Amino acid sequence: MFSRYIALRTVFHKRGKSTFIIWIGVVGIAVSVCVIQIAMAIHGGFKESITNTIFGYEAQLQVGKYNAEEGISNEPLHFTDSLVQFIRKKHSNIHKISHYIVMPSLAQSKSDLEGIMLKGVSKENTLDFFKHNLVAGTLPHKDSALQVIVGKVLANKLKLKVGDKLKLFFMQNPPKARVVKITGIFQTNMHNIDESTVVGNIGLLHKILNWEDSQTMGMEIWLKNTAHIEQDKEQLKNILHSAGLLEQEVYTVYQLYPNLFNWIDLQGGHVRIIIMLMLIVATINMTCTLLVLILEQTKSVGILKAVGASEGQIRGIFVYQAGVLIALGSMVGNLLGSGIILVQQKYHLFKLNPESYFLSYVPMKFSLQNLLLIDLGVISVCTLFMFFPALYSKKISPIKALRTE
Numbered sequence: 001m002f003s004r005y006i007a008l009r010t011v012f013h014k015r016g017k018s019t020f021i022i023w024i025g026v027v028g029i030a031v032s033v034c035v036i037q038i039a040m041a042i043h044g045g046f047k048e049s050i051t052n053t054i055f056g057y058e059a060q061l062q063v064g065k066y067n068a069e070e071g072i073s074n075e076p077l078h079f080t081d082s083l084v085q086f087i088r089k090k091h092s093n094i095h096k097i098s099h100y101i102v103m104p105s106l107a108q109s110k111s112d113l114e115g116i117m118l119k120g121v122s123k124e125n126t127l128d129f130f131k132h133n134l135v136a137g138t139l140p141h142k143d144s145a146l147q148v149i150v151g152k153v154l155a156n157k158l159k160l161k162v163g164d165k166l167k168l169f170f171m172q173n174p175p176k177a178r179v180v181k182i183t184g185i186f187q188t189n190m191h192n193i194d195e196s197t198v199v200g201n202i203g204l205l206h207k208i209l210n211w212e213d214s215q216t217m218g219m220e221i222w223l224k225n226t227a228h229i230e231q232d233k234e235q236l237k238n239i240l241h242s243a244g245l246l247e248q249e250v251y252t253v254y255q256l257y258p259n260l261f262n263w264i265d266l267q268g269g270h271v272r273i274i275i276m277l278m279l280i281v282a283t284i285n286m287t288c289t290l291l292v293l294i295l296e297q298t299k300s301v302g303i304l305k306a307v308g309a310s311e312g313q314i315r316g317i318f319v320y321q322a323g324v325l326i327a328l329g330s331m332v333g334n335l336l337g338s339g340i341i342l343v344q345q346k347y348h349l350f351k352l353n354p355e356s357y358f359l360s361y362v363p364m365k366f367s368l369q370n371l372l373l374i375d376l377g378v379i380s381v382c383t384l385f386m387f388f389p390a391l392y393s394k395k396i397s398p399i400k401a402l403r404t405e
Contacts, residue, residue: 018296022325025289029329030336032282033378037337039274040370045363047264053188053358054260056129058253059098060229061236064218076215083243087221090239093232095224098125099216101205106169107198109158116154118168120202125220130186130199137162137184145203149184151194160185168198170208178204189354229254260358275377282326282378283385290322290389315391322386323379330375341366 064077084097099122107116121127123142130149131139140147150160160166160182170176180200188194206213223232229252237250254261341364344350348361 018292021292022289025285026325026329026332028285029282029326029378029382030332032278032285033330033333033374034337034340036275036278036374036378037333037371038340038364039271040374041337041341041364041366042362043267043271044365044367044370046267046359048365049363050260050264050358053129053190054253054257055226056132057188057190057193058256059096059220060223060226060253061221061233061250062218062253062256063221063236063240063248063250076209076211077217077219077248078214079216079219080214083245084219086243087236087239090242091232091236093223093225094221096124096126096222098122098220099202099218100125100220101202101209101211101217103170103205103208105198106171107154107158108167108169109160109164111159112157114154114157114196116168116196116198118148118198118200118205120200120205121220122202122216127199130184133186133188134184135187137182140183140200142201145201145207146178146180147183148180148198148200149186150182150199151197152185152187153191153195154197155182155185157195166198172208176208178208180204189358189360191355191358279378279381282329283382286322286326286382286386287389289325290318290386293321294318294389315387318389319383319386323383326379326382330378334371334375338366338371340364 063079079099087097088094101120103118103120105116105118107114127139127149134149135152137149140149148166150158150166155161158166162182162184164182166180166182168178168180170178186194202216203213205211206215209215221236223229233250233252240248240250344362344364345366350362352359352362354360
């Protein structure tokens with residue numbers, strides 16, 4: 001109580017030249033907290049935005065007679081309604097199941113020719129992801145096999161607009177061709193998707209391949225809760241095995257885009273490095289500030305020792321003073337960091353090249369939990385380290401201190 005009372009009474013006492021240094025210490029803490037908060041917000045924003053994009057375009061789980069090493073099998077698979085119902089009954093975390101066929105093709109417009117990947121989806125896939133990313137037009141009608149949507153980059157290359165006709169060539173034996181209508185143009189900012197993807201009804205590819213309606217390349221499964229995808233994968237694999245489908249491979253979206261998710265994890269490592277550096281900077285900054293406080297109050301320390309104050313009480317005074325300054329700096333850093341994050345969330349002032357970063361602006365995710373963790377971490381670590389410079393007060397002699405002018 002004694003140390004805290006003295007510390008609170010004197011921490012903002014009118015000072016001389018040391019006032020500037022003390023406020024530099026507070027600013028240093030504020031900048032450190034602000035930088036840590038923004039770094040965590042950017043990482044969280046990237047992770048959420050890119051994950052949502054991938055989870056929208058690709059189902060969290062997919063089933064097919066192929067894997068990442070061997071590639072896609074051209075053999076048709078049979079996924080009947082009874083099988084879908086069986087899977088739904090056994091797996092409670094399934095939100096939506098749809099069928100799909102992906103097939104390479106050549107797309108010819110009036111001006112150019114490009115290689116594309118045509119993805120045909122069943123009517124169970126409502127294309128909500130593409131609906132939210134349309135920049136022109138509408139989604140194709142679910143019962144029309146000759147309506148498609150294309151990526152914006154591909155549309156620019158082929159000089160396509162909504163309502164245009166697009167001729168598709170399929171390298172079958174014999175080769176086949178179909179003319180489809182562009183009903184919409186989407187932009188995901190995922191360059192490999194926007195530059196080569198055409199999405200339409202699975203019925204078109206059924207006719208091209210001469211497959212039955214129940215025949216498909218694979219099954220896409222969206223989950224209600226994506227927190228435990230690996231466990232859901234194993235459960236689905238066991239369900240398929242119990243149904244006698246031993247050749248079917250189940251894989252996750254993480255296996256489809258390993259480089260992208262590894263890149264996100266790598267960003268997390270960079271954030272941890274930034275946090276460590278900022279903590280070191282803040283600690284060194286406050287150590288210097290605390291030493292200035294001790295030197296400035298040498299005479300006061302001498303008086304306190306002369307009247308019987310213990311070494312622990314005196315150290316406590318300076319640790320409390322440092323704690324107050326650290327808390328003040330953290331508060332200022334919170335306001336500054338939160339303000340930058342919220343402004344960026346609303347106005348997208350800081351731009352990015354989508355071809356390199358998959359997004360057109362720097363994503364920032366505000367998290368109250370992160371804010372509290374940052375404050376707790378910075379205040380705890382910095383205050384703890386203040387016990388070491390506070391030991392300097394032990395060297396102050398009461399006699400010499402009282403002689404100091």
